Amino acid sequence: MFVISRALQGVGAANTVPTAMALIAINYPAGPERTKAFSVFGAFGGLGAVVGILxxxxxxxxxxxxxxxxxSSFAAYxxxxxGFLVIPLTPPKSEKPKIDYFGAITATVGVTGIVYYISTGVEYGWxxxxxxxxxxxxxxxxxxxxxxxxxxxxxxxxLRVWKNKTFVASxxxxxxxxxxFQGVIYYVNMVFQEVxxxxxxxxxxxxxxxxxLAIVVFTILGRVLPRLPLKPIILTGFLLRCGTALMFSFVNEHTSYWRLSFPALIIHVFGVGFSMLPLQITAARDADNKDQGLVGAIYNTGLQLGGPFGVAILNVISISTNDNNDGAIDGGAALMKGYRNSxxxxxxxxxxxxxxAMIILPWDKPNRPTKKVVEETKDLEAGAPQGMEEMSTIDEQELDASKIESDGSTVASHN
Structure with a gap:
């Protein structure tokens, strides 16, 4: 029953998260408005992840x-x-969509087999x-x-979506x-209960x-991210999260919660916010409107796979370490040796x-239009009526998609 329920939960996530990202992309033009919408969306996603633990x-x-x-079921209902009240219904397409059954089966079973191997290899042997x-x-x-x-x-x-190296990196x-994230939450939980x-x-x-603290930090980030460069924030987020893990590696049964664990959790909130929210914006902002659902689905798949893969690999490290200790270890503070290595x-x-992130992600700001949007804007101006000629003087660095509306033509509709 748990396996079936978890599978249904995955189907639900596949139906909701990518569609939500596509709805945002369709209803907000490329530029500051879309970035702000994705920031708010990412902030609430992060809030759900951390509040659910409590x-x-x-x-x-x-x-x-x-x-x-x-x-969880009450919330879903x-x-x-x-959603039935606020999400507009779209007319059905005349052409029935084709489903890639072979691709779905091979991807699902293949990834499941790899996760199974990592999860059970330490118990049964590699x-x-x-x-x-x-x-x-x-x-x-x-x-x-x-x-x-x-x-x-x-x-x-x-496979065309993988041609964008920024999306691949995201x-x-x-x-x-x-x-x-899952590794920190799992092993901090084990430290609290076992150590x-x-x-x-x-x-x-x-x-x-x-x-x-996540409620406060993520809410603020959702408002300020559209005005900040994303790459430095993402880099800072990964460094803060490394600092969190390093601080917990020094914890033992005699360490005060207030001396290491408490400040480490505070640092972790900022690290998660600085990395999780900007990454979601970076992944989706350059994709065509027609690919927003696909991009959201792939990005969500990366998130969904990261959790079990990460915990499985870290469990291998922890269990292998503790099994090498002299004598059987059933629990308690002695397990910290394996937790530390995790x-x-x-x-x-x-x-x-x-x-x-340092090598691949661009250094541009989220409120600066991408090269693709700027080029499309130039194309619009070249074929626009006389009334739009004065817009050619607008600096590309400060171009806002909402400023080029004329005769019903916008960058968003052009896309």
């Missing part, structure tokens, strides 16, 4: 873990009703008949998926940053500063993300 801890300690799922064949089949299916996408008429993932960084010996409710209260693994992920 809520889950409180529910587990009070009325039971089952209510985590019940409360409420959003279903709200060359075990229970794990290695699954891994090989998974790799072959992923390769088959790429080949299928290059041949079919209506691919599930058109998806890779989404994978890395979610692996770091400190805290109860579930006390652990939830330990995360309280993380959740409450925090080192999180630092390595952060360093990789920092280097990738």
């Amino acid at each position: 809520m889950a801890g409180g529910l587990i300690s009070s009325i039971g873990w089952q209510w985590i799922f019940r409360v 409420f959003l279903l009703f709200l 060359a075990s008949p229970k794990t290695l064949p699954v891994f090989i089949v998974g790799l072959l299916l992923v390769v088959s998926f790429v080949y299928i996408e290059s041949k079919v008429d209506s691919p599930l993932m058109p 998806v890779a960084l989404a994978f890395v940053q979610m692996a770091m 400190y010996g805290w109860t579930t409710i006390k652990t939830a209260l330990g995360f309280l500063v993380h959740s409450l 925090f080192y693994g999180i630092i390595a992920l952060g360093v990789f993300g920092f280097i990738l």
Whole structure:
């Protein structure tokens, strides 16, 4: 039942997140307006990720873990009703869309096999008949998926979107940053319960500063990001998150919560906000309107895969370390040796993300139109009536899509 429910949850995420990003792109013209909308969207996504941790801890300690799922279902039904009221219906297309069944099957089963191998390899052995064949089949299916996408008429993932190196870097960084996020949350939780010996409710209260501060930080970032350069913020975010993992690596059963854990969680909130929100803007802003849903889907897939891959790899590090200790370790502060190495693994992920962002991501500002938008604007001006000639003097660096409206022609409609 859990496996089936998790699969349905993935289907739900695939239907909602990319569609929401596409709706934003369609309803807001390229430039500051779209950037601001994506900033608000990303801020609420980040809030959900961190506030859910606090809520889950409180529910587990009070009325039971089952209510985590019940409360989530209530929220989903409420959003279903709200979406029915506010999201406009679009007329059905005359042409029935083609579905890439082979691509969907090979991608899903292939990635699942790879995750299974990483998750169970430390228990059964990396060359075990229970794990290695699954891994090989998974790799072959992923390769088959790429080949299928290059041949079919209506691919599930058109390969053209990967020609934009900024988008490629954004998806890779989404994978890395979610692996770091889930890794920090998981191992901080283990430190609180195993090393400190805290109860579930006390652990939830330990995360309280993380959740409450996230509400403030993410809300502010949603308003100011459209006016700031994104790349320096993303780089700073990865450095802050590395600092969080480094601070937790020094924690032991005698370390005060207020001396290391408390400030580390505060730093983590800023690190997540500085990296997660700008990355989402960077991934979607340069894509064509027709590809916004696709771009959102791929970006969301990077996030969804980053979590399980990250935790699986970090678990391999932790379990392998603790199994090498003398004597059996059932729990307690002795587990910190493996947790510490996992925090080192999180630092390595952060360093990789920092280097990738430094090399590939552009240094431009979010409120500056992309080269593509500027070129399209020039094309509009070249064929525009006399009344638009004075607009040619506008500086390209300060060009706003909303300023070139004339006779119903805008950059957004031109796209």
